[in-house]
Amino acid sequence: MTTQTTINNEKLSPWPWQIEESTTRFDNAAMSTILKDLSLACYVVNHPEKGLGVSQKSEIASGDSASSANSQPVSAFAPALGTQSLGDEDFRRCHGVKYAYYAGAMANGISSEELVIALGQAGILCSFGAAGLIPSRVEQAINRIQAALPNGPYAFNLIHSPSEPALERGSVELFLKHKVKTVEASAFLGLTPQIVHYRAAGLSRDAQGEIQIGNKVIAKVSRTEVASKFMQPAPAKMLQALVDEGRITAKQMELAQLVPMADDITAEADSGGHTDNRPLVTLLPTILALKEQIQAQYQFKTPLRVGCGGGVGTPDAALATFNMGAAYIVTGSINQACVEAGASEHTRKLLSTTEMADVTMAPAADMFEMGVKLQVVKRGTLFPMRANKLYELYTRYDSIEAIPVEERQKLEKQVFRSTLDDIWAGTVAHFNERDPKQIERAEGNPKRKMALIFRWYLGLSSRWSNTGEQGREMDYQVWAGPALGAFNAWAKDSYLDDYQQRNAVDLAKHLMHGAAYLARVNLLTSQGIKLDPELARWKPTQRMA
Template sequence: MHPTTLGLTHAQGAPALAPSGVEVAEALAEIRKPVAVVASALGPVPVVVGDGGLAEIAGEELLALLPPVYPEWLGERSFTAAHGVRFPYVVGEMARGIATPQMAIAAVRAGGMGFYGSAGLDLDTVEAGVREIQNALGPDAPGWGANLIHNVQDDRREMATVELFLRMGVRCVSASAFMQLTPAVVLYAAKGLYRGGDGQIVRSGRIFAKVSRDEIARHFLLPAPEQMLRALVAEGRLTAAEAALAAEVPIAEDITAEADSGGHTDNRALTVLLPRLIALRDEISEQYGYSVLPRVGAAGGIGTPAAVAAAFAAGAAYVLTGSVNQSALESGLSEDGRNLLALAQATDVATAPAADMFEMGVTVQVLKRGTMFAQRGQRLTDFYRKYPSFDAAPADEVASLEKTVLRRSIPEIWAETKEFFATRDPREVVRAEADPHHLMALVFRWYLFSGAQWAREGDTDRRGDYQIWCGPAMGGFNDWVKGSFLEPVGARTTGQIALNLLEGAATVTRAGHLRTAGVQLPPGAFDFRPRPLG
C-alpha cells in the first residue's frame, strides 16, 4: 500500500490513531526485506521496500530505512563462520544423555550447533554416541560437539574423556561446571595447535566454556598456565611446539554466560552477567593482543523469541538453549518426564543438592511440579549436616529416611554403592569405610544420582523422586507455545523449537526497529506465534 493512500481504510470521521493493521503487520512479517519509514498524516508509517527499491516511495519524506533482519544475522557472523553453521544457535549439552546423539544431529540439520550430553556417561556409551553422530553427519561434519564436565572426585575421568575425544576427532567440547582449570581442559585446548600459512594459529579442537562467574571466565579467556603446559609436555601429551603456541591464545574462543539455567546454576541475571563477561573479554583481549576476539554467548532463561532477541540485543554472539529442548522428541528424558515438563510454569522450579558435589553444598535447579525431589534432597542435606554418621542419628529418623525418601534400607544402598565404586574408584570405598560421614554422603549421592536415572527411564513408581533439570525458561516456553502446534509434547522437535525461536527473535527485533523509528505498534507486535517452519 502506497503511503499516500494510508488512512483511507479508517471510517469517515474516525480519529487517525496510527498506521496499524496491514502496514505494520506486513513490515513485521517481511523480515527479510528492507522497510522504509515515511512521514504521513498518521505519523511514521512502515513500507516494505519491494523489487522497485526506494523508487517506490519517491516524493515521500523518508524518516528511516531499516535493513532486512535475517535469523542468521542476529549474532556474531564470526560464530557461524568459525563453526560452519547457519545460525548463531546452540542446543546445549544436557548431561547424562538428556541431550542425545539424535538431538545433536537434529540441531545440526536445522542449521545450528548441537552438543551431545556425554557428561556422566561411561566411556563406552560416550564412544557409541560420538560414532552415531559421525555416522549420521559424516566424520568431518562441522557444528557438533560433546560435553566435558568437571569431576571434583576424580580428575582421571576428565583426562580419559579428553583422550577419547582426541582419538575420535571430536572438534568441539563444551566445558561445564568447572571451578578451576584442569590438565584435561588444557590438553584439549592445546593439542593439535599449529601455525597456518597466513601466520595465524589454527585450532584442532575448540572449547566452549560455560561460566557464571568472572573468575572462572578469566581462566578460560587467558592463555594456558605455563606450569600445566610444561607438565603436559613432560608427560608426552603435548609437543613443545604445541605448548609454545598455546601460550599465545586463550583456552576458549567461545564463552557461554550461563545465567538462570537448569542444572548447575548460580541463578545469575543475564543482563548483569553478559555485559560483564563481554567487558572482561575486551580487557583481556587487549592486554594479550589476541588476533581472534573470543566470542561471548548467552544461556539460561532463554525459552521465548523475546528472550532470544534480548540476548542478542545485549551483545551475545550466540544463544544456547537447554531446558526447552528436554521436552523435545529427541530428548533422552522419558515421555513421562517430558509430559511433566510441558505442564511447568516459570515458578515451578526449585534448587536441590547436586549429586556430583553433594558434600560441597552445590545445588542444581530442578523441576518442582509433579515431583518431591527438591524437598527430599533438602532433607538429606539437613540430615548430613546434623549427624556425623547413621549410627549417631536417632533410629526413628533413620527409619523415616529409609521409608519416605530412600525407600530402601541403608545397608542395601551401601552394598550397591560399594560395588559400583569398587570398579570405578576403589579409593571412595576405602575412604567411606574409614569415615562414616563420607559413607553417608555416598548413600545420599545414590539417591540424587538415581533421581535423574528414574526420570530418564520413566519409572512412574518413583515419579515423586524424579530429578529433572529445569530453569524458568521452561515455563516461559510453555506459555508461548500454548494453543500452537508446538503445545503437544509429541509435536516438539529440536529443529522446530530452534527455527521458531530464531524466526520469532528476528520478528521481535524488527518490531524493536520499527518502534525505534517512531512507528506506533499495535498490541501483539512483539508476540510471534509458533508455526511449522522448514
C-alpha cells in the same frame, strides 16, 4: 526540479521515498506476511484514511504531482536484516553453523544423540550431555553422532568432576581418541590438567606459520574469576607437567601460551541444573567487560567471543541478549521437552506445563559434599525436599550409624525403599565400574561412605526421570530454569502447547527468526510507528521446521 525534490523530501522526512498505493497492504494478515519476510526491506506509510500500510517496494519521491497522486510518503523504513544480523559472524564461521545459537548440554544424555543429530543436520550446534555417563556410553554416542554428522556441527560436554577426576580424564582421552573437535566445558571452578590437555593437544601451525586450533572449547561460566582463566592462555606450570608426562609436545606447550583456553565464553545466568542463579542483565555486561580487558592485554589474533545462556527461552529474551552484546545465545531447558530429548514421556509432559515459579534449588549429586546445588522443577515431584533432607543429615551426622534409628527407618522406607546396607552394596557395584577409587576413599571413612550412599539417590533420581521409572515419579529429578516457564507462557494456545509437537529445530528457528522480527518491529517503533499489538509480537502460529 531539485527544489521540488528538496521540498518533497522535507515533507517526507526522514526518508526520500514514496510508495504506490497499489503495492501497499493495509490489512493485518498481509502486513504480517510482509513484515515477516526479513529477506526484503519494508516501508511503512501512514495513509490519512486507511491508516498504517506496508510495502516491499518504493521509489524516489520525484515531486511529480501525477505520480504522487496515488502514492504515500514513507513514514518508516526497515532494511532486509534476517537472522544473520544477530550475533557474531565469527561464531557461525568457526563452528560452521547457520545461526549464532547453540543448544547447551544437559547431563545423562538428556541432550541426546537424536537432539544433537537433528540440530546438526539443520546446521545448528548442539552439545551432547555426556556428564554422568560411563565412558562406554559416551563412546557409543561419539560413534553414532560422528557417523550421522561426519563434518559436524556437534559438541560434547566435559563437566568438571572434582570428586571423580578419573572420569574427567577418561572423557578427555575419549575425545582425543575419536577426534572430537568441539567441547563444551561446564561446572569448572578453575582450569584442570584435563581441559588444558584437550586444548593444547589440538594446537599446530599451518604452512603459513599461523596457529591452528584443532580442539575448540566453549566454556560455560557464571563467575568472573573462572571466566578470566578460560580467557587467558593455559598456565605454564600445568603445561610443563603435561609435557613431562608425555601427553603434549613442547611445541604444543609453546603454542598454548599464545592462544586463550577457550574460543567462546558462555555467560551462564539463571539456568537449569548447575547454576549460580546470576541475573542475565548483570552477568553478561560484566563478562563482556572482562573480555575487552583481557583481549586488550593479550591482543589475540582471533578475538574472544562471549555468548549467554540461562534465561533465554523466548524471541524477546533472545533479542534482548543479542542487544546487550552477546555473540551467540544458548538454550537448554526449553529443549528438554522436545521429542528428541533423552527424557521420558512423563517428564516431557511435566516440563510442558512448568511455570516460572515452579523451580527451586536442590543438592547436586556430583558436588554433594561441597554443598553445590542445582536448579530443578519442584512441582509434581518430592525430589527437592528429599534431596535437601539428605544434605541436612549429611551435615549434621558423621556417619550412617550416627543417624537416629527412627530417621534411618524413615529414609529406608520413604526415600531409598531398601535397606541402607543394600544401597551400599549397589553403590559399591556402581563405582567399581565407574571409578573404583571412590570406594577406596570411603573405606575407613564413614562420612565419605554416607555421602556415597546419599549420592546413590541423587544420581539415580535423574536417571529415573529420563527412563520414566514407574513408581518413582515423585522422586524424579528434573533440571530446568525459569526460561522454560517463560517459553510455556509464550507458546500457550499455539501448536507448541502440545509437548508432542515440540522439536528442537523448530524451536531454534522460532527464537532466531522471532528475535530478528522483533528487531524489525523495534526499529519501526523507534521511528514513531505504533503497530497493532497483533503485529508487534512474534507468536508460533505455524511450524518452521
